[in-house]
Amino acid sequence: MGSIIVVKAFKLKDIENTFIIIDATGNQKVTDKLLKYKNKHAILLNVVDVPEVCDFYFMALTKNEPLQIAVSSSGASPTVAKYVRDKCQELIPENMETFLEELQSKRNNGIIEVEETLEVTRTISSKAYLVGCGLGDPELLTIRAYNIIKNVDVVLHDHLISDEIMSIVPKNVKKIFVGKEKGFHTQSQEEINRLIYKQIKKGHSVARLKSGDPFIFGRGAEELLYLTQKSIKTEVVPGISSSVSGPLMANIPITTRDYSNAFTVVTAHLKGNAINLEWVPMLKSGNHTVIVLMGLTKAKEIMEEAKALNINMSLPCAIISNASRKNQSVKIGTLANLHTLALSAKRPAIIVLGNVVNFLHELEKN
Template sequence: MFLRLRGRTVLLVGGGEVALRKARLLQRAGAVIRLVCRETHPGFDVLGITPAATDFDAAQLDDCALVIAATDDGALNRAVAEAASTRHLPVNAVDDVAASTAITPAIVDRAPLLVALSSAGRAPMLARRLREQVEQLFDQRIGRLAEYIGSRRDRQKDMAIDTRRKLWEAFLDGPGAAAAMSGDEAAADHELARLSADASQRGVVWLVGAGPGDPDLLTLRALRLLQNCDVVLHDHLVAPGILDLVRRDAERIFVGKRASQHTLPQDQINTRLVELAQEGKRVLRLKGGDPFVFGRGGEEIAELAANGVAFEVVPGITAANGCAAYAGIPLTHRDHAQAAIFVTGHPRADGQLDLHWDALARPGQTVCIFMARTALAQTMAALRAHGLPDDWPAAMVVQGTLAEQRVIAGTVSDLPERVAEADVAGACLVIVGEVVRLRAQLRWFGDVAD
């Protein structure tokens, strides 16, 4: 919550360095500072602030919008806080979270845009460190863009809220925003008028790869679209931490598919994507891993293209890359694997695996098997039957890249038994090849079960 303090009185008790820092922020916000202290830091003279009184009195709270107790006397700070709380005034007692009802955050100031970071008073140094990182994300001219938008908002006041929001988001994603930031208001106005002429804004589908699980492995483009969509259709492989990044007011539709459990058949998913886009919505189809690696992404965009729906594909880190890296298993290595092959271990309706076993059961390569849990024993037996020795390395990575990650390592002969004994659940990937032996030296993440 932000307080509008311009022209309003703030009681500041304390005259030292800490109080001076508070005074600078308050003065920048346009507050009228009522300073109470016996001695002042020289910096107060520079700010042109002189004490109104030497000692605190409850009457000094009259007409105040905010109270800050910033002395080096903890008892005095608490007394000020108690008096302010009695009057239901927001109060910040420095270094006394229990006595405070307001926290002064670390801020990134790009007026009129203001970003505040707070640790609820528990770790102010961490909040300041994060502020330094956030500072780097925002162009110094972003405030000019905020001023431009504020000066043009009334022009769209007769539009429906959703239409207005889409208009401004399209503006921010296009050349208009850059023009406003550079001070070229004529070019910005031209772009805004062009977008306003098509206020309905055609729907679009974004086919986005959510990566193997860890939200930190999302692409920047994926993160941006998570915040811009109107509705998201997601499957069960998308980690909860990633769904937490979706815009709060976006509609969420679960269309997850597991073996023999189809919340929504694929053809109905395709139809739903078309329908939502034709309603003018920005639809995010969120898939675990990469949408073009065993994600049926090609089928979905074929349906969109056939119906004239605009779409965009955003690749993600596929499970093979993510899980192997977090398990400490390089997919290629000049001494062990000169190729990496991705296959699906999901059997056909008749229970058979339709794979080119002769090509898979060879040395000098790594085989990554997606959806391998159901037919794991059958898969390992087939590799052995087509030439791989019983002691050929193999591993299953479960919940890869997440804190719950487990790696079960063995051979093509004993991996099914090891997995059964481990009794693990969750998304998994099986890796077969000599590179699995390297994990004993290269593993770096999470707990590993052998």
């Protein structure tokens, strides 16, 4: 049915036989007329922005059929009502509709399981985040990572997450340390997975904080797989990796046209504390940079393998510890003294091997 808009001055005759009236004229004379009229007639009146004379208010409404949310500020502020409605809307999981349909059909058959329904509601309303926290300087977090850290209920963190990052986690957020520092019990990956799951089951939003990028030697993939298998909604948030940006923090470019046209990121440490030296032959190539993660305690073996392969031991190297953090330190040397450098280097650290390290000398000249 179409509507007709008539532009004219208001007359009481216009509202004969009308029961609900919305006065949006902003004209005090019109409002006074209506209020007088109301005394003698059974009508419901809403005067926009004058809540004290209203007989009813509009709700900020959202419909996620069959679920509906209505929020009212009793006329005080539709803006606040809308804001609260939108916040509530964010809490509704995407699959709520399907879940409610299932519950409806169970109910039709007389099946009502309160505890189970609550548990599933909590689980589907929660979300897990695998958050890349970059190098340690909070200013190098992505905006997404920052917002998640500020808004979740629980964070799980380990020794690689810097104190600076932890200091931005709000006080009311539950912090669970999952280990690897001397004096703390180290949680196995399975234990960490189960801990995340346990918090999700309680209806919490959970951020597992990961150093650097979650998918670069960070076991983020294992956590994502576990949570997905448990049907937990999970978002992975990228982070600045120590592998590519750690050298930058020490002014070492991992590629330059003069020194290096490729780079490789390796870990020296494999599952079960095994050592990885398969990559060492790459050091033969003069125009290639190799960045080694988790290599500090394996420096002696790296050197020995390089010697055995007749690699040029004067290849420049750098060890960058605590990249981006207040206590960042850089040690420069060659493959020949890598072990000595590593002995006094602080953790966490990356090792950069390649002629690009000489770029630092060029910078120093200027």
